[in-house]
Amino acid sequence: MKMKNEFKIGSRLIGKKYTPFVIPEIGINHEGDISKAKQMIIDAQKCGAECVKFQSHVIDDEMIKNNVIPKNATESIWEIMKRCSFSED
Secondary structure, three states, rough: OOOOOOEOOOOEEEOOOOOOOOOOEEEOOOOOOOOHHHHHHHHHHHHOOOOOEOOOOOHHHHOOOOOOOOOOOOOOOOHHOOOOOOOOO
């Protein structure tokens, strides 16, 4: 079976003969602040990004509540992840 060498995302062609489609990823560094997240999208666009990917976490489904505090932090991993997550809304 021959694989298709190109495809579209919206009107953007993706394939070997086109400019790479780079997708920057925004992790939890927005710290749960929607304004900061929106600014990160704008900044990525200014750098040439055509889209961004957000990491998203459902903390209650992914983690067991814990009190583990990383050496470079003052709060637990659980609290950091909870503070830096967005609601579905």
